[in-house]
Amino acid sequence: MGSKKVxxxxxxxxxxxxxxxxxxxxxxxxxxxxxxxxYAANRANLAQAEATGRCRLVVEDICDQSVMTELVATEQPDQILHLAAESHVDRSISGPRDFIETNVIGTYSMLEAARSYWTGLPEGDAKDAFRFLHVSTDEVYGSLGKDGLFHETTPYDPSSPYSSSKAASDHLAKAWFRTYGLPVVVSNCSNNYGPYHFPEKLIPLVILNALEGKTLPVYGDGSNIRDWLYVEDHARALSLIATKGRLGETYNVGGRNERTNLQVVETICDELDRIVPAATPRRELIKFVTDRPGHDHRYAIDATKLETELGWKAQENFDTGLRKTVQWYLDNEAWWMPLRKSVYSGERLGLAEPQKT
Structure with a gap:
């Protein structure tokens, strides 16, 4: 594996x-x-990798198909792991166009760039080993009731502009496998959390607001349930799926850590109170706010296929992963403070506005 280029x-x-x-x-x-x-990308996220001399950044738009085709042909990768996407549901509600362009057109562009490169490879080991991993979300499956899990065969039923755009991109990836034979594998993951998480998402937003004594907004009554996956466990899973996953297959990646949104917020409050006590318990900062439009009630993934076929297992449970995450934000104010000051200060996003006529 040491010689592979990705x-x-x-x-x-x-x-x-x-x-x-x-x-x-x-x-x-x-x-x-x-x-x-x-806005959600940060060069500092790559500092450790770049320091090795084996990681470099190319600043380009994946929607530019000619540029992507030339890039893939020049770099001659063994694998393409396609994660580029607009991913924040709230932003997709108020501005869906970017999601359609990046998630649908961008995926098409990358699939075509990969196909052009792969079809030009001579028959042999390099062509046989090439893989295109399309990374997606469990939100394409829609909302679960209080029972059951998402399986790889669960019918798609997306609710938001974000999940709809990802569903479309998943179908494109599968179509390029079935129609053109491009060696594609697809993954669908549950909610990720961990270090370097842009502070518009629930867990980093609550950590930073709680540290600053600001209101902790909880949508609706806080009963919406998500399955939480530590990001480093997800990264290990994706490398494994790209290398050993069966062509044309989907693999669900989940942490088996279901929590209501209110439970997540309360756990963060309690962890911060334990490490850096405040004058009053941080749970008192919780405020219930108007729910997100089209808010799915519950997501939960069955990762049995990934665990049994490829031998993956999450190393972190929610409690251990959250402790690591909270401590990382406490230790890395130099990373998040500039974002809070100049990019996103914690304001409410995702309120649907009337269309201009």
Whole structure:
């Protein structure tokens, strides 16, 4: 594995940078990160990987098909791990266009770039070993009732502009396998959390607001349930799926850590109170706010296929992973403070506005 070369799209973002760090630091791979460097990307996320000399950043837009085709042909990767995506549900509600362009058109562009490169390879080991891993979300499956789990065969039923755009991209990836034979594998993951998470998402937002004594907004009554996956466990899973996953198959990646949103927020409050006590318990900062439009009630993944076929197992449970995450934010104010001051200060996102006429 030490000789493999991997292109990671969206590799300066939260999950993508975890994948880049894992590939470089643990798999001894050479990584080319392709990232448009939008608001949620951060060069600092790649510092450890770049310091090895085996990771470099290419700032380009995956929607530019000619550029992507040339890039893939020049780099000649063994694998492409496609993570680049607009991913925040709230932002997709108020501005869906970017999600359609990046998640649908961008995926098409990468599939075509990969197909052009792969079809031009001579028959042999390099062509046989090439893989395109399309990384997606459990939100494409829609909402569960109080029982049951998402399986790889669960019908798609997306609710938001974000999940709909990801569902479309999943179908494209599968179609390029079935129609053109491109060696594609697809993964669908549950909610990720961990270090370097942009502070618009629930867990980092609550950590930072709680540290600053600000209101902790909880949508609706806080009963919505998510399955939480530590990002470094996800990165290990993606490397494994890209290397050993069966062509044309989907693998669900989940942490088996279901929590209501209110439970997540309360656990963060209690952990911060334990480490850095405040004058009053931080649970008193919780405020219930108007629910998100189209808010799915419950997600939960069955990762049995990944665990049994490929031998993956999450190393962190929610309690151990959250402790690591809270401590990372306490130790890395230099990373998040500039974001809070200049990029995103914690304001409410995702309120649907009337269309302008």
């Amino acid at each position: 292109i990671v799209t969206g590799g300066a973002g939260f999950i993508g940078s975890a994948v880049a760090r894992h590939l470089v630091l643990d798999d001894d791979a050479e990584v080319v990160v392709v990232d448009k460097m939008t």
